[in-house]
Amino acid sequence: MRRELVLAVAALLLAPACKRERSRSPEGAAGREAGSGAGPTGLQEPGSGADEYVLPYGERRVYAYADPGLAGEIDRLFLLLEDLRAESVEISARTHLPIGWTTLTFSVEGSHGERLIVHEPDYDANPEAQTRTDISVSLATLARQRRVLEEVGVAGEAIDFDEHVLAIAGAIDLDDVLLLRVASPGGRMTGWRLVPAAGIAEADELESLPVHEILLRRPALLDAMLLPSGYMVYYSGEAITAVVNERDELVWDGAGEARRDTRGLDDQLGRALEAAGQSDRAPPEPGDGALLPPLRGEE
Helix, strand or coil: CEEECCCCHHHHHCCCCCCCEEEECCCCCCCCCCCCCCCCCCCECCCCCCEEEEEEECCEEEEEEECHHHHHHHHHHHHHHHHHHHCCCCCCCCCEEEECCEEEEEEEECCCCCEEEEEEECCCCCCCCCEECECHHHHHHHHHHHHHHHHHCCCCCCCCCCCEEEEECCHHHCCEEEEEECCCCCCCEEEEEEEECCCCCCCCCEEEEEHHHHHHHCHHHHHHCCCCCCCEEEEECCEEEEEECCCCCEEECCCCHHHHCCHHHHHHHHHHHHHCCCCCCCCCCCCCCCCCCCCEEEC
């Protein structure tokens, strides 16, 4: 019998840390079977800066690879996996784990299927059809999003990396912009609207931008994208200048001390994007891959 598990975004975003094994990953180590010299065809291996993290999962082990500065995010991920382990949820190559804004998947490796390797969408290529084993971009973005939620003091509402933001054409390239979230109309829409802070002109046209394209073109905009419906976020360049809630109350002046505290997270995401080869690269065309379903386990 198959069972669908609905996982609240707060489970990963706000959970305390848990213990996990950690070892330095040699370059190209991820994605290989134990004792094997070659990885599976088509899987991107983590960069030389990635650390290896290991979590026992029944008779198998989960292996995750990420920037060493993201150890706290690995802790939260492993806490979530421990909950699934306690529920005897079977992880397979068909398992999809949506968390916050991204979706993690798994490959099963080893001569007896004893290695479960965590993957994220390949945000450097075709994220709707390809994955990679270095999950640093997913985790660094989650850390930045959690910081915004904590500063505002509100529970998050998840989005998917392959959902879309409705935008005024060209607004993403303007310094001063406004993000507004409304209830999602359905389909593959997040409910987010991106418009110039100066206002909308009658001649303006609309475009629909996938979240993963915004990640490549202006990743700071994702920081606010777990805020719930009714929130407005003002940006100047890469910085949040104000957050207004559904009651039109100013709940965060982003120019203050709280915003400066996120610089370390900015650096982590920058390193993750550079390790994935993102620097100064044009966004890819949306892929034809199937949409990722919710996490499913078999009993």
